[in-house]
Amino acid sequence: MSVTESRVEMPPGMAMSTSATGPDLARLLMRPKGPPRGGVMIVHGLGEHIARYIPLASMLVEGGCVVTGVDFPGHARSPGGRGDLGSWEMVESIFDESVSLLRKEAGEHAPMGMVAHSMGGLLGLRYLQVRPEVFSRAWLSSPLLRPTGKRPPWLRPLVRALASVVPGLVLSSGVRTSQCRVVTEGEAPDPHFHNRVTVGWGVEMWRIESRVWAELDRLAPELQLLMTQGEADEVCPPGHARELFGKLGLRDKELKMLEGELHEPLFGAQAVMVQELVKDWFESRGLIAFD
Template sequence: MKSQTLSVAGVHGNTIVYDVHRPESGPVGVVVLAHGLGEHAARYLHLAARLTDVGYVVVAPDHAGHGRSSGKRLGVTDFDDFIADLHTVIGNIDRVDGPTFLLGHSMGGAIALKYALDHPEALDGLILSGPALMPGADLPPVLVKLAPILGKVAPWLPSAALPASGVSRDPKVVAAYEADPLVWHGKIPAGLGGTLIATMGTFPDRLPQLTMPVLAMHGGADTLANPDGTRMLGRRAGGDDVTVTIFDGLYHEIFNEPEQDEVITTVVDWLEKHRTAQS
Protein backbone atom coordinates (compact mmCIF):
# COMPACT_ATOMS: atom_id res chain seq x y z
CA MET A 1 0.00 0.00 0.00
CA LYS A 2 1.01 3.60 -0.56
CA SER A 3 0.70 5.81 2.52
CA GLN A 4 0.54 9.55 3.08
CA THR A 5 0.23 11.57 6.29
CA LEU A 6 -2.00 14.65 6.20
CA SER A 7 -3.66 16.96 8.71
CA VAL A 8 -6.72 19.16 9.09
CA ALA A 9 -7.77 21.83 11.55
CA GLY A 10 -10.04 20.41 14.22
CA VAL A 11 -12.22 22.07 16.83
CA HIS A 12 -10.61 24.31 19.45
CA GLY A 13 -7.63 24.84 17.13
CA ASN A 14 -6.37 21.27 17.38
CA THR A 15 -4.44 19.73 14.51
CA ILE A 16 -5.88 16.35 13.56
CA VAL A 17 -3.26 14.14 11.93
CA TYR A 18 -4.44 11.30 9.71
CA ASP A 19 -2.97 8.70 7.39
CA VAL A 20 -4.30 7.81 3.97
CA HIS A 21 -3.38 4.31 2.77
CA ARG A 22 -4.08 3.66 -0.90
CA PRO A 23 -4.23 0.41 -2.86
CA GLU A 24 -1.81 -0.21 -5.70
CA SER A 25 -4.62 -0.26 -8.27
CA GLY A 26 -7.85 1.70 -8.63
CA PRO A 27 -9.85 1.96 -5.39
CA VAL A 28 -13.22 0.27 -4.93
CA GLY A 29 -14.27 2.29 -1.88
CA VAL A 30 -13.16 3.95 1.36
CA VAL A 31 -12.87 2.64 4.92
CA VAL A 32 -12.39 5.23 7.68
CA LEU A 33 -10.88 3.89 10.92
CA ALA A 34 -11.72 5.36 14.33
CA HIS A 35 -9.31 4.05 16.99
CA GLY A 36 -9.98 3.50 20.67
CA LEU A 37 -9.36 5.44 23.86
CA GLY A 38 -5.74 6.25 24.61
CA GLU A 39 -4.28 4.64 21.48
CA HIS A 40 -3.63 5.79 17.91
CA ALA A 41 -4.27 4.89 14.28
CA ALA A 42 -0.86 3.35 13.51
CA ARG A 43 -1.81 0.34 15.64
CA TYR A 44 -4.09 -0.69 12.75
CA LEU A 45 -1.49 -0.84 9.98
CA HIS A 46 -1.92 -4.61 9.57
CA LEU A 47 -5.66 -4.13 9.13
CA ALA A 48 -5.10 -1.27 6.69
CA ALA A 49 -2.76 -3.50 4.67
CA ARG A 50 -5.45 -6.18 4.29
CA LEU A 51 -8.08 -3.63 3.31
CA THR A 52 -5.87 -1.94 0.72
CA ASP A 53 -5.03 -5.37 -0.68
CA VAL A 54 -8.71 -5.75 -1.63
CA GLY A 55 -8.91 -2.26 -3.08
CA TYR A 56 -9.99 0.12 -0.31
CA VAL A 57 -8.56 3.52 0.48
CA VAL A 58 -8.09 3.51 4.27
CA VAL A 59 -8.26 6.82 6.13
CA ALA A 60 -7.07 6.64 9.74
CA PRO A 61 -7.03 9.75 11.96
CA ASP A 62 -5.65 10.17 15.46
CA HIS A 63 -8.37 11.71 17.63
CA ALA A 64 -7.72 15.02 19.37
CA GLY A 65 -5.48 14.52 22.39
CA HIS A 66 -4.31 11.15 21.03
CA GLY A 67 -1.27 9.95 19.12
CA ARG A 68 0.17 12.57 16.78
CA SER A 69 -2.81 14.95 16.93
CA SER A 70 -2.59 18.01 19.14
CA GLY A 71 -4.62 18.82 22.23
CA LYS A 72 -4.25 18.01 25.90
CA ARG A 73 -3.79 14.26 26.26
CA LEU A 74 -7.24 12.68 26.59
CA GLY A 75 -8.51 16.18 27.28
CA VAL A 76 -11.74 16.04 25.27
CA THR A 77 -14.72 16.76 27.52
CA ASP A 78 -17.46 17.01 24.87
CA PHE A 79 -18.04 13.90 22.73
CA ASP A 80 -19.32 16.06 19.88
CA ASP A 81 -15.75 17.30 19.41
CA PHE A 82 -14.77 13.81 18.21
CA ILE A 83 -17.74 13.79 15.82
CA ALA A 84 -16.90 17.22 14.41
CA ASP A 85 -13.25 16.32 13.84
CA LEU A 86 -14.17 13.05 12.16
CA HIS A 87 -16.67 14.85 9.92
CA THR A 88 -13.92 17.26 8.86
CA VAL A 89 -11.58 14.39 8.00
CA ILE A 90 -14.26 12.54 6.03
CA GLY A 91 -15.16 15.73 4.20
CA ASN A 92 -11.51 16.14 3.22
CA ILE A 93 -11.22 12.71 1.56
CA ASP A 94 -10.63 12.76 -2.18
CA ARG A 95 -13.63 11.55 -4.14
CA VAL A 96 -13.59 7.78 -4.71
CA ASP A 97 -16.01 5.96 -7.01
CA GLY A 98 -17.35 3.52 -4.45
CA PRO A 99 -19.00 3.28 -1.01
CA THR A 100 -17.69 4.78 2.22
CA PHE A 101 -17.66 2.64 5.37
CA LEU A 102 -16.76 3.67 8.91
CA LEU A 103 -15.01 1.21 11.23
CA GLY A 104 -14.69 2.04 14.93
CA HIS A 105 -13.01 0.17 17.77
CA SER A 106 -13.79 0.54 21.50
CA MET A 107 -14.35 4.25 22.22
CA GLY A 108 -13.89 4.66 18.48
CA GLY A 109 -16.91 2.36 18.17
CA ALA A 110 -18.96 4.82 20.22
CA ILE A 111 -17.63 7.65 18.05
CA ALA A 112 -18.47 5.70 14.89
CA LEU A 113 -21.99 4.85 16.06
CA LYS A 114 -22.76 8.43 17.07
CA TYR A 115 -21.32 9.67 13.78
CA ALA A 116 -23.51 7.22 11.84
CA LEU A 117 -26.57 8.45 13.74
CA ASP A 118 -25.66 12.12 13.32
CA HIS A 119 -24.49 11.92 9.68
CA PRO A 120 -26.13 8.90 7.99
CA GLU A 121 -25.88 10.63 4.63
CA ALA A 122 -22.07 10.42 4.75
CA LEU A 123 -21.83 6.63 5.07
CA ASP A 124 -22.85 3.45 3.28
CA GLY A 125 -22.24 1.12 6.21
CA LEU A 126 -20.86 0.79 9.74
CA ILE A 127 -18.42 -1.72 11.25
CA LEU A 128 -17.83 -1.91 15.00
CA SER A 129 -15.11 -3.77 16.92
CA GLY A 130 -15.50 -4.16 20.68
CA PRO A 131 -17.50 -0.92 20.77
CA ALA A 132 -17.92 0.92 24.07
CA LEU A 133 -21.72 1.23 23.92
CA MET A 134 -22.68 0.32 27.48
CA PRO A 135 -20.93 0.73 30.85
CA GLY A 136 -19.42 -2.42 32.28
CA ALA A 137 -21.41 -4.52 34.74
CA ASP A 138 -18.70 -3.86 37.34
CA LEU A 139 -19.56 -0.14 37.49
CA PRO A 140 -22.07 0.68 40.25
CA PRO A 141 -25.22 2.40 38.86
CA VAL A 142 -24.65 5.41 41.09
CA LEU A 143 -21.18 5.90 39.57
CA VAL A 144 -22.62 5.67 36.07
CA LYS A 145 -25.10 8.44 36.98
CA LEU A 146 -22.49 10.63 38.63
CA ALA A 147 -19.72 10.24 36.03
CA PRO A 148 -21.07 12.83 33.55
CA ILE A 149 -21.59 15.34 36.36
CA LEU A 150 -18.12 14.73 37.80
CA GLY A 151 -16.67 15.06 34.31
CA LYS A 152 -18.07 18.57 34.03
CA VAL A 153 -17.23 19.68 37.57
CA ALA A 154 -13.70 18.23 37.73
CA PRO A 155 -12.72 17.11 34.19
CA TRP A 156 -9.03 16.85 35.11
CA LEU A 157 -9.66 14.40 37.95
CA PRO A 158 -8.08 11.01 37.15
CA SER A 159 -10.38 8.02 37.27
CA ALA A 160 -9.72 4.41 36.24
CA ALA A 161 -6.89 3.14 34.04
CA LEU A 162 -7.21 0.56 31.28
CA PRO A 163 -5.28 -2.60 32.25
CA ALA A 164 -3.05 -3.65 29.37
CA SER A 165 -3.63 -7.31 30.23
CA GLY A 166 -7.19 -7.00 28.89
CA VAL A 167 -6.08 -5.90 25.43
CA SER A 168 -5.08 -9.29 24.00
CA ARG A 169 -4.24 -12.86 24.92
CA ASP A 170 -1.02 -12.47 22.91
CA PRO A 171 1.77 -11.39 25.31
CA LYS A 172 3.70 -9.79 22.42
CA VAL A 173 0.75 -7.50 21.69
CA VAL A 174 0.48 -6.54 25.36
CA ALA A 175 4.23 -5.84 25.59
CA ALA A 176 4.13 -3.67 22.45
CA TYR A 177 1.12 -1.80 23.82
CA GLU A 178 2.89 -1.11 27.11
CA ALA A 179 6.07 0.06 25.32
CA ASP A 180 4.32 2.28 22.77
CA PRO A 181 5.11 5.94 23.55
CA LEU A 182 2.02 7.13 21.63
CA VAL A 183 -0.33 5.07 23.83
CA TRP A 184 -1.68 6.75 26.96
CA HIS A 185 -0.74 4.63 29.97
CA GLY A 186 -2.19 6.78 32.74
CA LYS A 187 -5.66 7.05 34.21
CA ILE A 188 -8.60 8.31 32.17
CA PRO A 189 -9.53 11.91 33.03
CA ALA A 190 -13.02 12.29 34.42
CA GLY A 191 -13.95 14.71 31.65
CA LEU A 192 -13.44 12.15 28.90
CA GLY A 193 -14.87 9.29 30.94
CA GLY A 194 -17.94 11.34 31.82
CA THR A 195 -18.73 12.42 28.27
CA LEU A 196 -18.25 8.84 27.03
CA ILE A 197 -20.67 7.45 29.61
CA ALA A 198 -23.15 10.24 28.88
CA THR A 199 -23.00 9.36 25.17
CA MET A 200 -23.53 5.67 25.94
CA GLY A 201 -26.72 6.65 27.73
CA THR A 202 -28.18 8.11 24.52
CA PHE A 203 -27.73 4.98 22.40
CA PRO A 204 -30.69 2.82 23.53
CA ASP A 205 -33.22 5.44 22.43
CA ARG A 206 -31.34 6.39 19.24
CA LEU A 207 -30.54 2.92 17.91
CA PRO A 208 -33.91 2.49 16.15
CA GLN A 209 -32.76 5.34 13.89
CA LEU A 210 -29.79 3.26 12.70
CA THR A 211 -30.92 1.84 9.35
CA MET A 212 -27.68 1.46 7.39
CA PRO A 213 -25.93 -1.95 7.07
CA VAL A 214 -24.01 -2.81 10.25
CA LEU A 215 -21.41 -5.40 11.22
CA ALA A 216 -20.89 -5.39 15.00
CA MET A 217 -18.18 -7.68 16.44
CA HIS A 218 -17.04 -8.29 20.00
CA GLY A 219 -14.73 -10.57 21.92
CA GLY A 220 -16.78 -12.76 24.22
CA ALA A 221 -14.13 -12.47 26.97
CA ASP A 222 -13.72 -8.69 26.63
CA THR A 223 -13.33 -7.05 30.06
CA LEU A 224 -12.63 -3.52 28.77
CA ALA A 225 -15.82 -2.91 26.78
CA ASN A 226 -19.10 -4.58 27.67
CA PRO A 227 -20.20 -7.16 25.03
CA ASP A 228 -23.81 -6.59 26.13
CA GLY A 229 -23.64 -3.21 24.38
CA THR A 230 -23.04 -4.95 21.07
CA ARG A 231 -25.87 -7.38 21.78
CA MET A 232 -28.12 -4.41 22.56
CA LEU A 233 -27.28 -2.87 19.20
CA GLY A 234 -28.30 -6.11 17.51
CA ARG A 235 -31.68 -6.01 19.24
CA ARG A 236 -32.47 -2.31 18.90
CA ALA A 237 -30.97 -1.19 15.56
CA GLY A 238 -33.69 -0.12 13.15
CA GLY A 239 -32.29 -1.63 9.96
CA ASP A 240 -32.85 -5.13 8.63
CA ASP A 241 -29.18 -5.65 7.68
CA VAL A 242 -27.45 -5.98 11.05
CA THR A 243 -24.88 -8.70 11.71
CA VAL A 244 -23.68 -9.29 15.29
CA THR A 245 -20.73 -11.63 15.77
CA ILE A 246 -19.40 -12.55 19.21
CA PHE A 247 -16.02 -14.30 19.05
CA ASP A 248 -16.00 -16.66 22.02
CA GLY A 249 -12.93 -16.37 24.24
CA LEU A 250 -11.40 -13.35 22.50
CA TYR A 251 -10.28 -10.29 24.47
CA HIS A 252 -10.85 -6.61 23.69
CA GLU A 253 -8.68 -6.02 20.61
CA ILE A 254 -10.07 -8.67 18.30
CA PHE A 255 -7.85 -7.40 15.46
CA ASN A 256 -4.82 -8.17 17.67
CA GLU A 257 -5.82 -11.57 18.96
CA PRO A 258 -4.23 -14.85 17.74
CA GLU A 259 -7.42 -15.31 15.68
CA GLN A 260 -7.00 -11.94 13.96
CA ASP A 261 -6.98 -13.45 10.46
CA GLU A 262 -10.46 -14.87 11.03
CA VAL A 263 -11.69 -11.52 12.36
CA ILE A 264 -10.22 -9.49 9.49
CA THR A 265 -11.57 -11.98 6.95
CA THR A 266 -15.03 -11.47 8.48
CA VAL A 267 -14.66 -7.74 7.79
CA VAL A 268 -13.33 -8.22 4.26
CA ASP A 269 -16.14 -10.63 3.34
CA TRP A 270 -18.77 -8.25 4.75
CA LEU A 271 -17.28 -5.32 2.85
CA GLU A 272 -17.24 -7.25 -0.41
CA LYS A 273 -20.86 -8.32 0.01
CA HIS A 274 -22.02 -4.78 0.70
CA ARG A 275 -19.85 -3.12 -1.91
CA THR A 276 -21.18 -5.34 -4.68
CA ALA A 277 -24.74 -4.90 -3.43
CA GLN A 278 -24.41 -1.15 -3.97
CA SER A 279 -22.65 -1.29 -7.35
Protein backbone atom coordinates in the same frame (compact mmCIF):
# COMPACT_ATOMS: atom_id res chain seq x y z
CA MET B 1 -7.78 20.79 5.80
CA SER B 2 -4.22 20.14 4.64
CA VAL B 3 -1.53 17.58 5.41
CA THR B 4 1.81 18.99 6.46
CA GLU B 5 5.27 17.89 7.47
CA SER B 6 5.72 17.25 11.17
CA ARG B 7 8.60 16.99 13.59
CA VAL B 8 6.80 14.08 15.23
CA GLU B 9 8.03 10.79 13.78
CA MET B 10 5.25 9.28 11.68
CA PRO B 11 4.79 5.77 10.26
CA PRO B 12 4.40 5.46 6.46
CA GLY B 13 1.01 6.74 5.34
CA MET B 14 0.71 9.19 8.23
CA ALA B 15 1.30 12.93 8.50
CA MET B 16 0.12 15.84 10.61
CA SER B 17 -3.04 17.41 9.22
CA THR B 18 -4.09 20.98 9.87
CA SER B 19 -7.74 21.81 10.37
CA ALA B 20 -9.76 24.98 10.02
CA THR B 21 -12.30 23.81 12.61
CA GLY B 22 -10.31 21.94 15.25
CA PRO B 23 -6.89 20.82 16.44
CA ASP B 24 -4.04 19.62 14.24
CA LEU B 25 -4.11 15.82 14.27
CA ALA B 26 -1.90 12.95 13.16
CA ARG B 27 -3.74 11.48 10.16
CA LEU B 28 -3.50 8.22 8.27
CA LEU B 29 -4.29 8.49 4.55
CA MET B 30 -3.74 5.57 2.19
CA ARG B 31 -4.76 5.42 -1.48
CA PRO B 32 -5.21 2.50 -3.88
CA LYS B 33 -3.08 2.31 -7.01
CA GLY B 34 -6.06 2.48 -9.36
CA PRO B 35 -9.34 4.40 -9.32
CA PRO B 36 -10.96 4.09 -5.88
CA ARG B 37 -14.05 1.93 -5.41
CA GLY B 38 -14.96 3.76 -2.19
CA GLY B 39 -13.67 5.10 1.09
CA VAL B 40 -13.26 3.81 4.64
CA MET B 41 -12.91 5.78 7.88
CA ILE B 42 -11.19 3.96 10.78
CA VAL B 43 -11.95 5.05 14.35
CA HIS B 44 -9.68 3.87 17.16
CA GLY B 45 -10.52 3.34 20.83
CA LEU B 46 -9.57 5.09 24.05
CA GLY B 47 -5.85 4.95 24.78
CA GLU B 48 -4.76 3.38 21.49
CA HIS B 49 -3.88 4.88 18.10
CA ILE B 50 -4.54 4.74 14.37
CA ALA B 51 -1.15 3.30 13.33
CA ARG B 52 -2.20 -0.07 14.80
CA TYR B 53 -4.70 -0.34 11.97
CA ILE B 54 -2.23 0.09 9.09
CA PRO B 55 -2.24 -3.67 8.25
CA LEU B 56 -6.06 -3.62 8.09
CA ALA B 57 -5.96 -0.38 6.08
CA SER B 58 -3.50 -1.98 3.66
CA MET B 59 -5.97 -4.80 3.00
CA LEU B 60 -8.79 -2.31 2.37
CA VAL B 61 -6.54 -0.27 0.06
CA GLU B 62 -5.61 -3.42 -1.86
CA GLY B 63 -9.34 -3.97 -2.27
CA GLY B 64 -9.68 -0.55 -3.89
CA CYS B 65 -10.61 1.85 -1.07
CA VAL B 66 -9.13 5.11 0.13
CA VAL B 67 -8.63 4.80 3.89
CA THR B 68 -8.26 7.53 6.49
CA GLY B 69 -8.39 7.99 10.24
CA VAL B 70 -6.74 10.10 12.92
CA ASP B 71 -5.14 9.84 16.31
CA PHE B 72 -7.77 11.53 18.43
CA PRO B 73 -6.72 14.59 20.47
CA GLY B 74 -4.73 13.46 23.49
CA HIS B 75 -3.71 10.21 21.80
CA ALA B 76 -0.35 9.02 20.44
CA ARG B 77 1.03 11.52 17.92
CA SER B 78 -1.76 14.09 18.20
CA PRO B 79 -1.45 16.96 20.69
CA GLY B 80 -3.69 17.41 23.70
CA GLY B 81 -4.13 16.23 27.27
CA ARG B 82 -4.13 12.47 27.61
CA GLY B 83 -7.61 10.96 27.42
CA ASP B 84 -9.36 14.24 26.63
CA LEU B 85 -11.31 14.43 23.37
CA GLY B 86 -13.08 17.60 24.43
CA SER B 87 -16.70 17.19 23.36
CA TRP B 88 -18.96 15.32 20.98
CA GLU B 89 -19.03 18.43 18.82
CA MET B 90 -15.24 18.21 18.48
CA VAL B 91 -15.43 14.53 17.53
CA GLU B 92 -18.21 15.24 15.04
CA SER B 93 -16.11 17.92 13.34
CA ILE B 94 -13.16 15.49 13.12
CA PHE B 95 -15.40 12.89 11.48
CA ASP B 96 -16.84 15.50 9.12
CA GLU B 97 -13.35 16.39 7.94
CA SER B 98 -12.48 12.72 7.40
CA VAL B 99 -15.64 12.29 5.33
CA SER B 100 -14.82 15.39 3.28
CA LEU B 101 -11.35 14.01 2.61
CA LEU B 102 -12.73 10.61 1.56
CA ARG B 103 -15.21 12.25 -0.81
CA LYS B 104 -12.46 14.37 -2.30
CA GLU B 105 -10.22 11.33 -2.80
CA ALA B 106 -12.79 8.66 -3.75
CA GLY B 107 -15.54 10.72 -5.34
CA GLU B 108 -18.58 12.55 -4.02
CA HIS B 109 -20.91 9.59 -4.55
CA ALA B 110 -18.50 6.74 -3.81
CA PRO B 111 -19.75 4.18 -1.24
CA MET B 112 -18.37 4.69 2.25
CA GLY B 113 -17.53 2.24 5.00
CA MET B 114 -16.64 2.65 8.67
CA VAL B 115 -14.39 0.58 10.94
CA ALA B 116 -14.69 1.47 14.62
CA HIS B 117 -13.32 -0.19 17.75
CA SER B 118 -14.29 0.09 21.44
CA MET B 119 -14.83 3.77 22.33
CA GLY B 120 -14.55 4.40 18.60
CA GLY B 121 -17.54 2.09 18.21
CA LEU B 122 -19.64 4.26 20.51
CA LEU B 123 -18.58 7.45 18.70
CA GLY B 124 -18.96 5.85 15.29
CA LEU B 125 -22.44 4.62 16.15
CA ARG B 126 -23.44 8.12 17.21
CA TYR B 127 -22.12 9.51 13.93
CA LEU B 128 -24.12 6.92 12.01
CA GLN B 129 -27.17 8.35 13.77
CA VAL B 130 -26.50 12.03 13.16
CA ARG B 131 -25.18 11.51 9.59
CA PRO B 132 -27.20 8.49 8.40
CA GLU B 133 -26.65 9.38 4.75
CA VAL B 134 -22.84 9.07 4.81
CA PHE B 135 -21.89 5.44 5.52
CA SER B 136 -23.64 2.48 3.93
CA ARG B 137 -21.48 -0.22 5.59
CA ALA B 138 -19.93 -0.40 9.05
CA TRP B 139 -17.94 -2.82 11.20
CA LEU B 140 -18.12 -2.24 14.95
CA SER B 141 -15.43 -4.14 16.84
CA SER B 142 -16.09 -4.70 20.57
CA PRO B 143 -17.99 -1.40 20.84
CA LEU B 144 -18.02 0.45 24.16
CA LEU B 145 -21.79 0.67 24.49
CA ARG B 146 -22.11 1.22 28.24
CA PRO B 147 -19.22 3.44 29.43
CA THR B 148 -21.21 3.97 32.64
CA GLY B 149 -20.64 0.27 33.35
CA LYS B 150 -21.31 -1.18 36.78
CA ARG B 151 -20.50 1.79 38.98
CA PRO B 152 -21.47 2.50 42.60
CA PRO B 153 -24.54 4.77 42.70
CA TRP B 154 -22.55 7.56 44.41
CA LEU B 155 -19.84 7.67 41.74
CA ARG B 156 -21.69 9.35 38.88
CA PRO B 157 -22.78 12.46 40.82
CA LEU B 158 -19.26 12.75 42.24
CA VAL B 159 -17.66 12.57 38.77
CA ARG B 160 -20.20 15.07 37.40
CA ALA B 161 -19.38 17.46 40.22
CA LEU B 162 -15.65 17.11 39.55
CA ALA B 163 -16.20 17.63 35.83
CA SER B 164 -18.00 20.90 36.49
CA VAL B 165 -15.01 22.21 38.45
CA VAL B 166 -11.92 20.47 37.02
CA PRO B 167 -12.94 18.85 33.70
CA GLY B 168 -9.29 18.24 32.83
CA LEU B 169 -8.65 16.09 35.90
CA VAL B 170 -7.04 12.89 34.61
CA LEU B 171 -7.94 9.48 36.03
CA SER B 172 -7.07 5.93 35.09
CA SER B 173 -9.57 4.14 32.84
CA GLY B 174 -8.76 0.96 34.74
CA VAL B 175 -8.13 -0.95 31.50
CA ARG B 176 -5.05 -3.18 31.38
CA THR B 177 -3.35 -4.50 28.24
CA SER B 178 -3.84 -8.04 29.52
CA GLN B 179 -7.62 -7.46 29.38
CA CYS B 180 -7.39 -6.51 25.72
CA ARG B 181 -5.23 -9.29 24.32
CA VAL B 182 -2.76 -11.95 25.40
CA VAL B 183 0.59 -10.30 26.10
CA THR B 184 3.59 -12.39 25.04
CA GLU B 185 6.58 -12.80 27.32
CA GLY B 186 9.21 -10.14 26.73
CA GLU B 187 6.89 -7.99 24.62
CA ALA B 188 7.91 -4.32 24.68
CA PRO B 189 5.09 -1.97 25.69
CA ASP B 190 3.72 0.35 23.02
CA PRO B 191 4.88 3.87 23.97
CA HIS B 192 1.78 5.35 22.35
CA PHE B 193 -0.66 3.50 24.56
CA HIS B 194 -2.23 4.98 27.70
CA ASN B 195 -5.10 4.20 30.05
CA ARG B 196 -6.05 7.76 30.94
CA VAL B 197 -9.33 9.63 30.70
CA THR B 198 -10.35 13.06 31.95
CA VAL B 199 -13.46 13.39 34.09
CA GLY B 200 -14.84 15.86 31.56
CA TRP B 201 -14.56 13.37 28.71
CA GLY B 202 -15.92 10.58 30.91
CA VAL B 203 -19.08 12.58 31.56
CA GLU B 204 -19.32 13.44 27.86
CA MET B 205 -19.18 9.73 26.98
CA TRP B 206 -22.10 9.12 29.37
CA ARG B 207 -24.05 11.77 27.48
CA ILE B 208 -23.20 10.16 24.14
CA GLU B 209 -24.16 6.74 25.50
CA SER B 210 -27.58 8.04 26.52
CA ARG B 211 -28.25 9.51 23.09
CA VAL B 212 -27.04 6.43 21.22
CA TRP B 213 -29.44 4.13 23.06
CA ALA B 214 -32.34 6.59 22.91
CA GLU B 215 -32.02 7.22 19.16
CA LEU B 216 -31.36 3.83 17.56
CA ASP B 217 -34.21 4.54 15.17
CA ARG B 218 -32.10 7.29 13.58
CA LEU B 219 -29.85 4.69 11.93
CA ALA B 220 -30.51 4.33 8.21
CA PRO B 221 -32.58 1.14 7.70
CA GLU B 222 -30.40 0.25 4.69
CA LEU B 223 -27.17 0.38 6.75
CA GLN B 224 -25.24 -2.88 6.46
CA LEU B 225 -23.70 -3.64 9.85
CA LEU B 226 -21.20 -6.20 11.10
CA MET B 227 -20.46 -6.46 14.83
CA THR B 228 -17.70 -8.63 16.30
CA GLN B 229 -17.36 -9.31 19.99
CA GLY B 230 -14.96 -11.37 22.10
CA GLU B 231 -16.83 -13.76 24.38
CA ALA B 232 -14.21 -13.25 27.10
CA ASP B 233 -14.17 -9.44 26.87
CA GLU B 234 -14.15 -7.82 30.33
CA VAL B 235 -13.76 -4.27 29.01
CA CYS B 236 -16.93 -4.28 26.89
CA PRO B 237 -19.08 -7.17 28.15
CA PRO B 238 -20.64 -9.36 25.42
CA GLY B 239 -24.11 -8.82 26.87
CA HIS B 240 -24.04 -5.19 25.76
CA ALA B 241 -23.37 -6.16 22.14
CA ARG B 242 -26.17 -8.72 22.23
CA GLU B 243 -28.53 -6.14 23.72
CA LEU B 244 -27.76 -3.61 21.00
CA PHE B 245 -28.00 -6.19 18.23
CA GLY B 246 -31.44 -7.25 19.42
CA LYS B 247 -32.71 -3.67 19.34
CA LEU B 248 -31.45 -2.78 15.87
CA GLY B 249 -34.10 -2.64 13.17
CA LEU B 250 -31.65 -3.07 10.29
CA ARG B 251 -32.35 -5.37 7.37
CA ASP B 252 -28.70 -6.44 7.04
CA LYS B 253 -27.05 -6.95 10.42
CA GLU B 254 -24.66 -9.62 11.65
CA LEU B 255 -23.15 -10.31 15.08
CA LYS B 256 -20.10 -12.59 15.30
CA MET B 257 -19.29 -13.78 18.81
CA LEU B 258 -15.64 -14.89 19.00
CA GLU B 259 -15.11 -17.68 21.49
CA GLY B 260 -12.23 -17.17 23.92
CA GLU B 261 -11.32 -13.73 22.57
CA LEU B 262 -10.69 -10.70 24.78
CA HIS B 263 -11.32 -7.05 23.92
CA GLU B 264 -9.14 -6.84 20.81
CA PRO B 265 -9.78 -9.82 18.52
CA LEU B 266 -8.13 -8.01 15.60
CA PHE B 267 -4.87 -8.05 17.57
CA GLY B 268 -5.39 -11.36 19.39
CA ALA B 269 -4.70 -15.03 18.73
CA GLN B 270 -7.31 -15.13 15.95
CA ALA B 271 -6.17 -11.90 14.26
CA VAL B 272 -5.74 -13.49 10.81
CA MET B 273 -9.17 -15.11 11.01
CA VAL B 274 -10.81 -11.85 12.12
CA GLN B 275 -9.22 -9.87 9.28
CA GLU B 276 -10.34 -12.52 6.78
CA LEU B 277 -13.86 -12.38 8.24
CA VAL B 278 -13.95 -8.61 7.81
CA LYS B 279 -12.41 -8.84 4.34
CA ASP B 280 -15.05 -11.34 3.22
CA TRP B 281 -17.84 -9.26 4.75
CA PHE B 282 -16.86 -6.00 3.06
CA GLU B 283 -16.22 -7.84 -0.22
CA SER B 284 -19.62 -9.53 -0.11
CA ARG B 285 -21.20 -6.07 0.35
CA GLY B 286 -19.36 -4.74 -2.70
CA LEU B 287 -17.11 -2.19 -0.98
CA ILE B 288 -13.85 -3.93 -1.84
CA ALA B 289 -12.84 -6.36 -4.60
CA PHE B 290 -9.77 -8.45 -5.37
CA ASP B 291 -8.50 -9.87 -8.66
